[in-house]
Amino acid sequence: MDELPGLPGVVRTLTLPVLRHVRTIREWHAGLLTETEIAALAGDTPASTAAASADLLPAFDGAELTRSDRLLVNTLAEDGRCTYDELARVSGVSEATARRRLGVLRREGRVRVRAAIEPVLLGLPVEAVLWVRAVPAAVGRVAAALAESPHARYVSFVTGERQLLALTAFPNEAALHDFVTRSPWLDEAASVEVSMVLGSLKRGGMLAPWLRG
Known part of the structure; x- marks a missing residue:
């Protein structure tokens, strides 16, 4: 200000x-999808529940990210459509590790994926x-x-x-x-x-x- x-x-x-x-x-929701389609995109979770659960995610504790995690997060910030294979190559880890690390970061509230x-x-x-x-x-x-x-x-x-x-x-x-x-x-x-x-x-x-x- x-x-x-x-x-x-x-x-x-x-x-x-x-x-x-x-x-x-x-x-x-712009009224273009049915409730069934919205639930499918939310992983079989009703849209209202998914939105509420996102607000309940824990805030990150401030601990510094590892180098590979920083590379993964920065890559996602540039292009949220990156595949796990692309994330793995950029961050220097295996595809399985990239998938697991992203899951951990999301559960910890450090990463939230959304569409603009x-x-x-x-x-x-x-x-x-x-x-x-x-x-x-x-x-x-x-x-x-x-x-x-x-x-x-x-x-x-x-x-x-x-x-x-x-x-x-x-x-x-x-x-x-x-x-x-x-x-x-x-x-x-x-x-x-x-x-x-x-x-x-x-x-x-x-x-x-x-x-x-």
Whole structure:
């Protein structure tokens, strides 16, 4: 926060603490897969259970990684689709060892594998940030209704004049218009501010492809 105002060209910053997450990007499903398909990808574990168990993973204890583990982790950070054979060759161990070490690192909470999805690749090129205000008695119901929509990639309670922040994605502007004018949750919303996303520079810690060296 101290460094941001010192960046060349920055004239204003706004910081709003997140009070509680309702839906995170990791939990988002665009409505393209069935529950059976989602469970199969989660290793026969229901999506809600898989998301909850990921939050219960232990935090790593700060112990330094071995050289081969560092090489394995750095390789995965560059390309999360690397095979065990590729990880083994880069880290200088056998394929069986690479498989075992990655399993250990994941169980210890040192490595978490997730997909950074570009909505446009799913046919959802129109992205928007929604700032929603509701009367205090209704804000929980509005948040829950927003989170149930496949268009809502992220929903959280924030401080400030508007209690809810939602990141959304749509196939076109007409769908966005319908969402912010005809959705049932609007009956309990006092106001909705819509900001179109013109471009994303970073998702899930990864720079956009055109910004990578």
